[in-house]
Amino acid sequence: MIKVLYLGERGVVRDRRQANLLYQKGCFGEFENNKLILSKEEILYLLEDGKINLVGNKGEIDLQEFLSSVSEDKEWFMKYLVYKDLRRRGYIVKTGLKFGADFRVYERGERPPDHSKYLVLVIPEERKFMPNELTRIARLAHSVRKRLWIAIVDKDSSIVYYEVLWKKP
16 A cells, blocks of 8 residues: 555655555556655555555544535535546546646556546536636637636536537637
8 A cells, every 4th residue: 555645735655665656557646755655645546556555743534524524625625536437437637826726637558647637627517607717718728729617516516528619710
């Protein structure tokens, strides 16, 4: 079992061999200063699959304890549902923050350092979404040569994906 130190917003794998194994098997995390840094989405996904032992300041953190610490953030949990769905479908999913999206997604069979093919924006079904927001993210996706998926999550946690294409008139 791979030991992950939980630091609040991210997890750290310090053991180089374990870090390499986790990265090679599923492209989880990003390397910084010879340590593998995991996002909260990656931590929860790996905890649910029983692939890691999560350790905090007060000892081991089990799945239920981790879930209770993140369950207050409904928006984050909705993003996690999309992350998990895409992972289960065989995609590699990374943060899309620098692109103004929730995630960047690699086509099946591709992985970093290749370029991701998609940007994903997660939106709760009940949220009002303004056309200028859609235009902004669609233009950005087009300018970085990525396809935009909008993931709508309803109150029952069902996810519907829409692809938005940028077309010149």
